[in-house]
Amino acid sequence: MSQPATESQPxxxxxxxxxxxxxxxxxxxxxxxxxxxxxxxxxxxxxxxIIEEGNDPRDQHMLDHDHDMDDDSSLPDLEAIxxxxxxxxxxMHANQSPHQHDHTHDDPEEPDISSLQFRQVxxxxxxxxxxxxxxxSPPGGGGPPQAARAPNAGSGPFxxxxxxxxxxxxxxxxxxxxxxxPAQGSQDHQPGQGGQMDEGAGSQPQAGVPGGAPQVxxxxxxxxxxxxxxxxxxxGPRLEPVDELNNVLVxxxxxxxxxxxxxxxxxxxxxxxxINPLIQLFAQMLPGSGQFGDAVxxxxxxxxxxxxxxxxxxxxxxxxxxxxxxxxSLPRRKVGVEDLGxxxxxxxxxxxxxxxxGEEVAExxxxxxxxxxxxxxxxxxxxxxxxxxxxxxxxxDAPANENSRNQAGSGEGAQASTSIPSMPGAFVTGxxxxxxxxxxxxxxxxxxxxxxxxxxxGSTTRTDAAGAExxxxxxxxxxxxxxxxxxxxx
Amino acid sequence: MSTGAKKRILREYAECQNDPLPGVxxxxxxxxxxxxxxxxxxPDQSVYAGGHYKLEINFPNEYPFKPPVVSFKTxxxxxxxxxxxxxxxxxxxxxxxxxxxxxxxxxxLHLIRNLxxxxxxxxxxxxxxxxxxxxxxAEFDKTAKDWVKRYAK
Numbered sequence: 001m002s003q004p005a006t007e008s009q010p011x012x013x014x015x016x017x018x019x020x021x022x023x024x025x026x027x028x029x030x031x032x033x034x035x036x037x038x039x040x041x042x043x044x045x046x047x048x049x050i051i052e053e054g055n056d057p058r059d060q061h062m063l064d065h066d067h068d069m070d071d072d073s074s075l076p077d078l079e080a081i082x083x084x085x086x087x088x089x090x091x092m093h094a095n096q097s098p099h100q101h102d103h104t105h106d107d108p109e110e111p112d113i114s115s116l117q118f119r120q121v122x123x124x125x126x127x128x129x130x131x132x133x134x135x136x137s138p139p140g141g142g143g144p145p146q147a148a149r150a151p152n153a154g155s156g157p158f159x160x161x162x163x164x165x166x167x168x169x170x171x172x173x174x175x176x177x178x179x180x181x182p183a184q185g186s187q188d189h190q191p192g193q194g195g196q197m198d199e200g201a202g203s204q205p206q207a208g209v210p211g212g213a214p215q216v217x218x219x220x221x222x223x224x225x226x227x228x229x230x231x232x233x234x235x236g237p238r239l240e241p242v243d244e245l246n247n248v249l250v251x252x253x254x255x256x257x258x259x260x261x262x263x264x265x266x267x268x269x270x271x272x273x274x275i276n277p278l279i280q281l282f283a284q285m286l287p288g289s290g291q292f293g294d295a296v297x298x299x300x301x302x303x304x305x306x307x308x309x310x311x312x313x314x315x316x317x318x319x320x321x322x323x324x325x326x327x328x329s330l331p332r333r334k335v336g337v338e339d340l341g342x343x344x345x346x347x348x349x350x351x352x353x354x355x356x357x358g359e360e361v362a363e364x365x366x367x368x369x370x371x372x373x374x375x376x377x378x379x380x381x382x383x384x385x386x387x388x389x390x391x392x393x394x395x396x397d398a399p400a401n402e403n404s405r406n407q408a409g410s411g412e413g414a415q416a417s418t419s420i421p422s423m424p425g426a427f428v429t430g431x432x433x434x435x436x437x438x439x440x441x442x443x444x445x446x447x448x449x450x451x452x453x454x455x456x457x458g459s460t461t462r463t464d465a466a467g468a469e470x471x472x473x474x475x476x477x478x479x480x481x482x483x484x485x486x487x488x489x490x
Numbered sequence: 491m492s493t494g495a496k497k498r499i500l501r502e503y504a505e506c507q508n509d510p511l512p513g514v515x516x517x518x519x520x521x522x523x524x525x526x527x528x529x530x531x532x533p534d535q536s537v538y539a540g541g542h543y544k545l546e547i548n549f550p551n552e553y554p555f556k557p558p559v560v561s562f563k564t565x566x567x568x569x570x571x572x573x574x575x576x577x578x579x580x581x582x583x584x585x586x587x588x589x590x591x592x593x594x595x596x597x598x599l600h601l602i603r604n605l606x607x608x609x610x611x612x613x614x615x616x617x618x619x620x621x622x623x624x625x626x627x628a629e630f631d632k633t634a635k636d637w638v639k640r641y642a643k
Contacts, residue, residue, distance in 0.1 A: 349591065349592035350554060350591040350592065351494045351497065351498055351554075352497075352498045352501045352502070353494075353497070374494075374591075377555060378555055378590075378591055381555065384590070386590040386591045386592050387590070387592060389590075
């Protein structure tokens, strides 16, 4: 999973990977502090600020507008508080920092998860416990103290989440049966040190964030999930409510940011949560697309990916089409007496129309012949001989497998499908059973090819049966996926 | 559906009539020839003996380039027939990727009949029935016969 790129985190000069970014309130210019110092190199203004996570003056510029517009819905913020009260609030922030979740990690690279545990606590129950270290540096100061950095900076939130999701999806693909109980979160805050407030930005909501670190958030999440395979007895359209994963995620995400309806609302100032890109990100993918990169969080997204996979795979499951050029250039010939079957007549095995001597037919490289129109319609979808499954594409001295693989272009399933002339069960009564050899006069008699349809009676199909056995259990990945996920075929 | 396809279906029906399978009756409607109603008796040597099964064979517009679709209208306890209101059956030559135009309805009927005699648990739709069949044959036979009495008389 890729982390959203942020401008404030250029290549690491320090082990923590942090360089101070400066912002000029006059001209809105941005620069690195270690390159140009504290004064704006553009306009020379001193009215500059260090951009920190949790204190991004650029956000405030934008927020100013949003905030003013729906102010009536927001709780009293620092602007409404008399200047004399501010230090008090600042102290409260420092000690309680109830709203820091949504502000302290504007930069999703910053929050460091030291541990996330996913374990099953009983049948159908699992819990996720995580310890999150948040680092906030005092605004106006230098860079954050090295010691304040979380010990485990390597694994970002996404790493941990990915692990959780993988577990959830693998373990709980059957879908949670019980409604999940999102976010039974308990959070412990260690007050940050050095909770300095930058008065210049103090009137802005975000600036209330205390500095210092580390702050430790702990949360637990409990939810029910039926970790059992789907009941194959009921193959109907009933789909397991995998959608409940959404709830699981909401619960998990609540621990990273402010839960939508959590107790934090009673605290002052609530600029709408979307400041947090992490939340934004998940909010985007939760209800709507439910997809992020290769991970999916909803049934629809899963369906979409499976469909996509199957579409990609379809051509390999059944061999791809032959090129129009190859179809057009199939040699034509007249039906001769020798083409007639033992009963003295022959037919095109596609339309089952009888063909007479002298009629023109198209002959495939494998010497099976059909009406050109008939075989063209088939080859336009599958480059296989309807009788023996050999392709018509040139350069195919290689076996039909190779050929169809080339045709398919994507490969994997091609071998499976082309190497299974018939499923078990099919060969008994398939095209070549001894009881009912379907290949009648329509197929050229007595051709040297041993894969020839006319030779394809019960005994030769047996030889295929062995090959069919192992692959039939699979039946092609697309088919297995489809049956596994969508129930039995229609 | 092309006239060629219709012609072929007609031919196939004629062929089925000329060479009828034991215990298989086809109700063919010329007005709607893409939907065949099949009445199939449970083969004597099978656990379904005594049962009368109604099936449907639907021919897609792309027939014969796409396989016909087979569904059991009568409930049957069988690993290869889906145990739902569809009663669908999708294996062997009926699989879209397995189907080839020279295959005929009569082979499909043979396939179905042989599957009644000998289910194919390795290519099952109903895994639990397949499991039953493989590991607890007596129980399978009992349930299957029970279902014959209950649904297929």
